[in-house]
Amino acid sequence: MRGKHEYERRRRELVAEPDAEDRKPQSDEARSAFAPPGRDEGDSAATSEFLSPTAVRVPPVSGTDSSTTSEFAVPAGLDVPSAPAAEPETTSEFALPQGLEARRPHAAEPEGSAFSPPSTYTAGQAPPVFTPPSGIPAVRLTKEAPWQDRMRTMLRMPVAERPAPEPVHKTGESAPAVPRVLDLTLRIGELLLAGGEGxxxxxxxxxxxxRSYxxxxxxxxxxxxxLxxxxxxxxxxxxxxxxxxVRRRGTDYTRLSAVFRLVADLSDPDTTISLEEAYRRLAELRRNRHPYPxxxxxGASGLLAGAASVLVGGDVIVFIAAALGAMLGDRLAWLCAGRGLPEFYQFTVAATPPAAIGVALxxxxxxxxxxAVVTGGLFALLPGRALVxxxxxxxxxxxxxxxxxxxxVMYFFVGIVIGVLVVLYFGVKLGAQLNPDAALNVSERPVVQILASMLLCLTFAVLLQQERSTVLWVTLNGGVAWSVYGAMxxxxxxxxxxxxxVAAGLVGLxxxxxARYRFASALPYTTAAIGPLLPGSATYFGLLSIAQAHVDKGLVSLAKAASLAMAIAIGVNLGSEISRLFLRVGSAKGRRAAKRTRGF
Incomplete structure (x- = not known):
């Protein structure tokens, strides 16, 4: 009975004191040196030996199990009222005070690349080009103008300033693949560049x-x-x-003209050529054989050398000797080419037989x-096409x-110089009486020289593998050029x-x-026509003077040869530019689009 009464008394005490459980003595681990000021001595709360004599009691936060707090706690009365149902108040010291939070923008766009299209951009309704701030110049080129003029005018303009493209007229394929179009473009450009085009x-x-696609x-x-x-x-x-x-280069103006016709057909808005058809025509151009065996x-190289020897005062014997020397040099050069020797050595070997025949005579x-024999042989070797x-x-x-x-051109010329100088050196040692001043005694035979110049142009056109329809035109052009040169x-x-x-300018014009009349390249009509104007005699006499130890006189003659070569090249180009200058290439307002890299 006594135990029962004791149990009842103890239960009543617990009911009367609900926080009695909190006053249980705490363990040593619960005590901290940073505990807040304690309660009365009778309390069982955690205390510290660092407590101040006058203890200040901090009321415990409601809802917590323990009154143990940090000394960094905010004193009573300075608490920041927390929002209802908020997270714990432990925040960063860099947090903004309440009421100063920045408002977040509504529906912000995700961060992307600077090259991402705008939100209003649609590929289906996109313009073909972007209009520059200064506007697009009005460039109107008639369809009758050659495609070279139309394409040059647009190429000299920045991409953003080019006029809007014409409607695509290719109906064979709805959307040709871009890599295939670029491959066809590169193959066509390779044939043109390998053929000597500018x-x-x-x-x-x-x-x-x-652009045609x-x-x-x-x-x-x-x-x-x-490319x-x-x-x-x-x-x-x-x-x-x-x-x-471009790894291989070959002179074939027939193939060059065929490539120009292909490009002209592709550029014609009234002609429809699919990508497959263009590839087929390009393959046929590559498979075609040269027009001349x-x-x-x-034989053409021999006739060219003979005609050139007549231009500088040769007779029939000189004509035959120069022709034989040139043909022998041509065959030796072909033999070297078949063995894989570089072109430098081919020119050196080809220059040896004409000089050797002249010294032997x-x-x-x-x-x-x-x-005249040596000079005629040099005419067939001078790289006039590459120079122009x-x-x-x-x-x-x-x-x-x-x-x-x-x-x-310099390497080819040096090869020719070495071949001729070696022969002339041994000729002088053998007692050959070669006169460097013989160039001053060239006789004037207008009719014979005009006929010889026309024969030279005709054979030069054959060496360039020109079409038979262009041989007559270039022959007449060369005859006119030599007539003007001789008269002046x-x-x-x-x-x-x-x-x-002046003569070269007329050739270019x-x-x-x-070329514009036939919508073709200008090279077949100009390259062979400058043959009679090439500085063969000045080159030979300069080399002869050097071989005879007259270096000063030889350098003067070689400088004259270089001046003649530059005059030919500049004259041909100037004649071509004059023809473009006076022909209509567009409106007066759009003519500024034809400017090149620099200008006024």
Whole structure:
């Protein structure tokens, strides 16, 4: 009974004191040196030996199990009222005070790239080009104008300022693949560049092919051995770039004319050529054989050398000797080419037989003009085509390609110099009486020289593998050029450089007009026509003077040869530019679009 009464008494005490459980003595782990000021001595709360004598009691926060707090707690009366149903008040010291929070924007756009299209942009209704702040110049080119002029005008403009493209007229394929169009463009440009076409015309042709298939925002780039083209549909799309290396070069103006006809057909808005048809025609161009066989080329080189020897005062014997020397040199060069020797050695070997025949005639004391024999053989070797193309690229702003072409010409010329100098050196040692001043005694035979110049142009056209329909035109053009040169130099008394420049300018003018009339390349009408104007005699007499230890006189003659070569190249280019200057290429307001890299 006693135990029962004790249990009842204890239960009543617990009911009367609900917080009695809180006054249980705490363990040593619950005590902290940073406990708040304690209660009375009778309390069982945690205390510290660092408590101040005057203890301040902090009322416990409601809803907590323990009154143990930190000394960094906010004193009573300074509490920041918490929001109802809020998270625990433990926050960062960098948090903004309540009431100063920045408002978040509603429906913020996600962060993206600077090249991402705007939210209002749709690919289906996108404009073909982006209008620049200054507006798009009004460039109106008639469809009757050659495609070279139309493409050059647009190439010289920035991409953003080019006029809107014409509607795509290709119906064979709804949407040709961009990589295939770029590949076709590069293959066409490779044939043009390997055939000796200028860099500006190659870029114009490449741009015409891309534009004909709807790729108007493209940038072709042409160097001496590398072709590349980049196409970017818009400012927010990734560009597509392709390139091709030109490893082999060959002179075939028949193939060059066929490529120009293909580009003209692709650029014609009234002609529909699918991508597959264009590939088929391009494959046929590559498979076509040269129009003239090998024996015809060898015979043409001999006739060219004979005609050139007559221009500088040779007779029948000189004609035959020069022809034999040139044909022998041509065969030796073909033999070296078949063995894989570089062109430098081919030119060196080809220059040896004409010089050797001339020296042999002099040693044998045959009464002929041996200098004319050597000069005629040099005419067939001088790289006039590469020289004109190199200077033309430099004048039109393609300086890298021009430097490479002129460096190639220099190597060919050095090869010719070495071959001739070796023969002349041994000829002088053998007692050959060669006269460096024989060039001053060239007889004036106008009719014979005009006929010889026309024969030279005809054979030069055969060596260039020209079409038979263009041989007559280039022959007449060369005859006119030599007539103008002879009239200005011999009766008129003008310097050879000035006379050569004027004659070459007429060659370029007439050649460009003929090319525009037939919508073809101007090279077949100009390259062979400058053959009679090439500085063969000045080159030979300069080398002869050096071989006879007259270095000063030899350098003067070689400088004259270089001046004549530059006069030919500049004259041909100037004649072509004059023909474009006076022909209509667009409206007067849009003519500023035809500017090149720099100008006024």
């Amino acid at each position: 860099a500006e015309d190659v870029e114009a042709a490449m741009f015409a092919v891309c 709807g790729l108007d925002r493209c940038e072709p780039t042409v160097t001496f051995t590398l 590349s083209i980049s196409y970017q549909p818009s400012l927010v799309d990734d560009p597509v770039t392709a390139s091709r290396t 090998g024996w015809a080329l060898t 002099t040693v044998a004391q045959v009464h002929v003009n041996a200098s 193309a190199g200077v033309q690229d430099g004048l039109t702003g393609f300086y890298i390609t021009a430097a490479a072409r002129l460096l190639e 130099h011999y009766p008129g008394g003008l310097s050879p450089v000035a006379s050569t420049a 007439f050649g460009q007009l003929l």
